Amino acid sequence: MLTDDVQMLIDESVLCWLATCTPQGEPNVSPKEIFAAHDGSVIIANIMSPDSARNIRDNRRACVSFINIFTQRGFKVAGAANVLQPVDDAYADAETALLAMTGGHYPFKTIFRIEAEKVRPIVAPRYRLFPETTEAVQIDSAMHTYGVRPVT
Numbered sequence: 001m002l003t004d005d006v007q008m009l010i011d012e013s014v015l016c017w018l019a020t021c022t023p024q025g026e027p028n029v030s031p032k033e034i035f036a037a038h039d040g041s042v043i044i045a046n047i048m049s050p051d052s053a054r055n056i057r058d059n060r061r062a063c064v065s066f067i068n069i070f071t072q073r074g075f076k077v078a079g080a081a082n083v084l085q086p087v088d089d090a091y092a093d094a095e096t097a098l099l100a101m102t103g104g105h106y107p108f109k110t111i112f113r114i115e116a117e118k119v120r121p122i123v124a125p126r127y128r129l130f131p132e133t134t135e136a137v138q139i140d141s142a143m144h145t146y147g148v149r150p151v152t
Contacts, residue, residue, distance in 0.1 A: 001077075002037050002077070002116050002119065010037045013067070013068065016044070018064050019062060020052050020059065021055060021061065022054075022058065032049075034108070036101065038093075038113075040115070043112065043113050044112040046111060047108050053110065056083050056112060057083060061081070064077045066122075070139045071135045073135075075119055075121055075122060076120050077119050079117035081112055081113065083111070083112060085110055086109070
């Protein structure tokens with residue numbers, strides 16, 4: 001389910017947003033910065049997320065969203081989540097992938113893994129409302145809005 005396009009966008013993203021839910025139905029969304037596509041799942045370093053960890057242990061349904069803020073396109077990946085512990089068979093391989101990103105500067109003791117069961121695109125309304133919109137137009141607009149200038 002994690003196609004090359006989805007994996008490329010995950011690799012290009014600076015942040016993702018993990019959505020979990022308590023057993024009582026209260027949603028929780030929190031940004032994460034150390035994550036990767038890995039063996040058909042999304043893995044996320046649990047650096048400081050006790051609420052997300054508790055929610056995943058109590059309710060395995062989760063969703064992760066990624067978006068390129070300039071093109072304003074992305075994906076959301078939904079599925080069953082679990083918390084990998086160092087004693088779990090899958091932990092070492094996932095840890096290696098995340099440590100390659102952190103260089104050891106962000107300590108984590110567990111890893112969230114979300115199995116990709118549904119993948120859906122996220123697309124800014126402008127693309128649908130104004131079909132002539134191109135990614136170049138969207139990037140220019142976003143750069144103007146965010147005050148970003150290209151490096152020369």
